[in-house]
Amino acid sequence: MANMEKEYNLSKNQQIVFDIIEKSSEPVKAYSILFNVKKKGIKAPPQVYRALEKLIKLGKIHKVESKNAFVACKSSNCEVSKATAFSICEICEKVTEIANNKLSNFLNSFEDKSGMKYKKYNLEFFGLCKKCKKT
Amino acid sequence: MANMEKEYNLSKNQQIVFDIIEKSSEPVKAYSILFNVKKKGIKAPPQVYRALEKLIKLGKIHKVESKNAFVACKSSNCEVSKATAFSICEICEKVTEIANNKLSNFLNSFEDKSGMKYKKYNLEFFGLCKKCKKT
DNA sequence: AACACTATGTAATAATATAACGTTTGAAAG
DNA sequence: CTTTCAAACGTTATATTATTACATAGTGTT
Numbered sequence: 430m431a432n433m434e435k436e437y438n439l440s441k442n443q444q445i446v447f448d449i450i451e452k453s454s455e456p457v458k459a460y461s462i463l464f465n466v467k468k469k470g471i472k473a474p475p476q477v478y479r480a481l482e483k484l485i486k487l488g489k490i491h492k493v494e495s496k497n498a499f500v501a502c503k504s505s506n507c508e509v510s511k512a513t514a515f516s517i518c519e520i521c522e523k524v525t526e527i528a529n530n531k532l533s534n535f536l537n538s539f540e541d542k543s544g545m546k547y548k549k550y551n552l553e554f555f556g557l558c559k560k561c562k563k564t
Numbered sequence: 565m566a567n568m569e570k571e572y573n574l575s576k577n578q579q580i581v582f583d584i585i586e587k588s589s590e591p592v593k594a595y596s597i598l599f600n601v602k603k604k605g606i607k608a609p610p611q612v613y614r615a616l617e618k619l620i621k622l623g624k625i626h627k628v629e630s631k632n633a634f635v636a637c638k639s640s641n642c643e644v645s646k647a648t649a650f651s652i653c654e655i656c657e658k659v660t661e662i663a664n665n666k667l668s669n670f671l672n673s674f675e676d677k678s679g680m681k682y683k684k685y686n687l688e689f690f691g692l693c694k695k696c697k698k699t
Numbered sequence: 700a701a702c703a704c705t706a707t708g709t710a711a712t713a714a715t716a717t718a719a720c721g722t723t724t725g726a727a728a729g
Numbered sequence: 730c731t732t733t734c735a736a737a738c739g740t741t742a743t744a745t746t747a748t749t750a751c752a753t754a755g756t757g758t759t
Contacts, residue, residue: 703756704758711750720742721740725737728732
C-alpha cells in the first residue's frame with residue numbers, strides 16, 4: 430500500500446527501465462539494460478538513456494559514477510535525488526547505498542573556506558565488505 | 565626547490581601527460597590530452613590511458629568521475645591518492661579540489677552501520693560558484 | 700648474460716553516450 | 730471536442746570514452 434503511488438507517473442519506457450534496475454541486486458549498466466529490454470520493444474540507446482535521465486531527475490535511481498552503472502534508490506520516498514553516498518567493495522564490487530543521518534547532516538551543512546555551501550553531492554566510499562575482508 | 569623531486573621518476577609519456585594536466589586550469593579529458601600530445605609523439609589512446617592510470621596511482625592526478633576528466637593534485641605532496649573531494653559549479657563547470665581537514669577527518673573516520681570503515685573515498689559537491697551565483 | 704619488471708608503439712575494437720530528426724501521445728486550456 | 734503544448738517515443742547515425750591484444754624496447758638486479 431505504502432508504495433502504491435511510487436511508480437505512478439512513470440511512462441512506459443521509464444517503467445520498463447526502472448523495473449530492471451530495481452530487480453537487480455547490483456548496479457546495472459545502460460547497455461545491459463538495453464540488451465534486457467529488447468524483448469519489450471526498446472531497441473536503441475537513446476530510449477534507455479532518456480529513461481535513465483528522467484529516473485535520475487525523479488530520484489528513483491542513482492548513477493554510480495565510478496562504475497557507470499545505475500541503482501534504484503532505497504531511501505524511503507526519496508523524491509528528488511540530490512545527495513547520494515555509496516559503499517563500494519574493491520574486491521567483489523558490491524555497491525550499497527548509505528543512508529546515515531550523521532553523514533548527510535554533515536555534508537549538507539558543509540561549508541568550504543569561501544563559505545560556499547552545496548545543495549547536492551555524490552560520495553563514493555571504497556573498502557572491503559565483510560565477506561571479502563575475511564578471505 | 566621544494567618540488568624539484570616532484571616529477572622525478574615519471575617516464576617520458578607520464579611526464580608529457582602530467583604536464584598537460586598540470587598546466588590546465590580545468591579538468592582535462594583523455595582525448596583532449598591525446599590531441600594535444602600528438603606533436604610529442606603520443607599517437608594512440610592506450611599511451612594516454614596508461615600514463616593516466618599510473619599518475620592516478622602515484623596520486624599526482626585525480627579523476628573527476630562525474631566529468632570523465634583529470635586534474636592535477638594540488639594538495640601538498642599528496643603521495644598516494646586515496647581521498648578526494650571536489651567542488652563543481654553547475655553553471656560554469658569550474659572544478660576545485662577541496663582540502664579541508666574537518667571534512668577529511670570526518671570522512672576518514674566515518675563508520676557505517678555495520679562498523680565498516682573506508683580507506684578511500686571520492687566526494688563531488690555540486691553548487692554555484694561565487695561568480696555564477698551573482699548572475 | 701639472464702631475469703623480471705615497467706614502459707612503449709600500434710592496430711583494432713569494445714563500451715558508453717549523445718545529436719538530430721520526425722512522429723506520437725496525453726493532459727490542459729480554450 | 731479540438732487546439733495546443735510539452736513530454737515521451739522511435740530511429741539512424743555518430744561522438745566520446747576506454748580497453749584488448751600483441752609485439753618491442755628499456756631498466757635494474759642478480
